[in-house]
Amino acid sequence: MNTFIIFFTFLFPLLHTSTTAQPCPITRCAQNQVPIRFPFYQQATKHPQNCGYPGFNLSCKTQSTTYLSLPYSGDFYIRDINYLDQLITLYDPNNCLPNRLLTFNISGTPFVIPFHENYTFLTCPSEVIKSRFDIIECMSNSTHSVLATSSMRLVSSLVSSYSCRVVVAALPVPVSWPVKEDEEFTAELGGDIQLTWYVPQCGDCEAQGGICGFKSNNSDEIDCFRRLPESSQTGNGLRVFGIICLSIAVPALACATGIALFACCFSSRNHAGESPMQRNNRPAAVLPQPAVVVTGLDESTIESYEKLVLGESRRIPGPNDSTCPICLSEYLSKDTIRCIPECKHCFHAECIDEWLRMNSTCPVCRKSPTAEGATPHTNPV
Numbered sequence: 001m002n003t004f005i006i007f008f009t010f011l012f013p014l015l016h017t018s019t020t021a022q023p024c025p026i027t028r029c030a031q032n033q034v035p036i037r038f039p040f041y042q043q044a045t046k047h048p049q050n051c052g053y054p055g056f057n058l059s060c061k062t063q064s065t066t067y068l069s070l071p072y073s074g075d076f077y078i079r080d081i082n083y084l085d086q087l088i089t090l091y092d093p094n095n096c097l098p099n100r101l102l103t104f105n106i107s108g109t110p111f112v113i114p115f116h117e118n119y120t121f122l123t124c125p126s127e128v129i130k131s132r133f134d135i136i137e138c139m140s141n142s143t144h145s146v147l148a149t150s151s152m153r154l155v156s157s158l159v160s161s162y163s164c165r166v167v168v169a170a171l172p173v174p175v176s177w178p179v180k181e182d183e184e185f186t187a188e189l190g191g192d193i194q195l196t197w198y199v200p201q202c203g204d205c206e207a208q209g210g211i212c213g214f215k216s217n218n219s220d221e222i223d224c225f226r227r228l229p230e231s232s233q234t235g236n237g238l239r240v241f242g243i244i245c246l247s248i249a250v251p252a253l254a255c256a257t258g259i260a261l262f263a264c265c266f267s268s269r270n271h272a273g274e275s276p277m278q279r280n281n282r283p284a285a286v287l288p289q290p291a292v293v294v295t296g297l298d299e300s301t302i303e304s305y306e307k308l309v310l311g312e313s314r315r316i317p318g319p320n321d322s323t324c325p326i327c328l329s330e331y332l333s334k335d336t337i338r339c340i341p342e343c344k345h346c347f348h349a350e351c352i353d354e355w356l357r358m359n360s361t362c363p364v365c366r367k368s369p370t371a372e373g374a375t376p377h378t379n380p381v
């Protein structure tokens with residue numbers, strides 16, 4: 001019941017997105033893999049064809065690793081999909097990305113390269129080059145070393161002074177951020193590739209906590225739907241679940257509030273003669289607590305809990321997984337999270353702040369973070 005209340009306390013403010021729940025389930029190839037949802041869809045298996053946009057089909061390699069198949073460049077594994085910023089991060093299954101870049105071609109896909117840098121690939125005699133420059137180990141052998149640079153000056157000095165030979169000149173390579181101009185720089189190019197897409201445009205919907213989908217089966221039009229938590233999704237049961245939840249929860253909450261208000265008026269009339277002290281000592285059992293009196297922490301106490309901004313790795317300290325237990329959405333890099341010092345459980349700062357204003361316990365473990373110095377206060381609703 002408690003999880004139910006958490007769920008609805010935080011779901012209702014999001015309802016303005018749409019009253020209809022997302023039409024397609026969110027799937028994953030494995031627990032630690034990226035969530036697959038609109039505009040992406042899982043080829044053949046779990047997602048029907050109309051759950052995704054053309055060109056956004058993904059598959060699972062041996063039931064565990066998510067991959068994307070590019071028509072002219074083969075398969076890439078997926079490190080991450082940022083649905084908000086519309087970025088997909090790919091890596092090479094054989095851990096030799098530079099080799100794949102030589103034949104990289106995204107024609108026929110909905111993706112574009114957001115940043116590129118022109119790299120020249122050279123092959124040089126290993127004995128003269130190895131200790132001086134960063135070489136691409138996975139393309140080099142004992143006699144020939146391969147390296148890549150975006151500096152034309154370095155290319156000409158490598159060719160003239162080190163007997164290097166140009167393999168490919170000025171190949172546009174997708175990079176995460178632009179390299180400084182004419183930096184004397186050779187690279188292993190070991191990082192991931194980042195691609196973006198412009199159609200369909202779902203950033204605004206995502207920013208509201210919604211999820212995009214087709215308006216109907218035979219429509220190309222996109223609509224913004226209310227996102228359901230992944231844990232509640234079991235294929236076809238999805239819509240039914242949403243409907244049942246809403247139809248039970250709304251009357252239940254209304255009912256609870258009604259009873260609570262009645263109980264409240266009734267008891268305050270009955271105990272009007274008692275001193276405030278006596279009233280406070282009465283057991284609170286009569287009052288369904290969440291509906292009538294919320295006992296939260298004050299702003300300064302909440303503010304004193306550690307807050308941090310997630311980096312690219314989105315690594316979170318302590319006993320936490322990759323989704324916020326309150327809003328159930330995936331943490332993204334640059335999200336601000338806050339952790340409760342006593343139990344080390346972390347949440348989106350905006351989610352937990354809202355919660356702690358109304359409740360003084362951790363929503364996950366129910367431990368009270370009210371240590372010394374933290375004074376709970378009560379707000380009548």
Ligand SMILES: *[C@@H]1O[C@H](CO)[C@@H](O)[C@H](O)[C@H]1NC(C)=O
Pocket residue numbers: 043057058059067068069
């Ligand atoms: C996506 O669909 C195309 C065309 O049906 C197919 O060639 C490609 O292999 C699919 N991609 C994946 C990752 O399954």
Ligand SMILES: *[C@@H]1O[C@H](CO)[C@@H](O)[C@H](O)[C@H]1NC(C)=O
Pocket residue numbers: 072105106107
């Ligand atoms: C990518 O492949 C397509 C089809 O083979 C070809 O027309 C296009 O020129 C290629 N683009 C690059 C940058 O090689």
Ligand SMILES: *[C@@H]1O[C@H](CO)[C@@H](O)[C@H](O)[C@H]1NC(C)=O
Pocket residue numbers: 116117118170172
């Ligand atoms: C890479 O080369 C292309 C064609 O020569 C050029 O248009 C583009 O501006 C270059 N990009 C960078 C980042 O230097």
Ligand SMILES: *[C@@H]1O[C@H](CO)[C@@H](O)[C@H](O)[C@H]1NC(C)=O
Pocket residue numbers: 123140141142143144
């Ligand atoms: C090293 O690689 C080059 C091509 O890059 C090839 O010609 C040469 O035979 C290779 N040498 C050995 C010892 O494998």
Ligand SMILES: *[C@@H]1O[C@H](CO)[C@@H](O)[C@H](O)[C@H]1NC(C)=O
Pocket residue numbers: 048050217
């Ligand atoms: C849409 O298509 C799916 C399968 O293709 C079907 O199960 C569903 O009933 C259809 N929905 C509507 C509203 O036609």
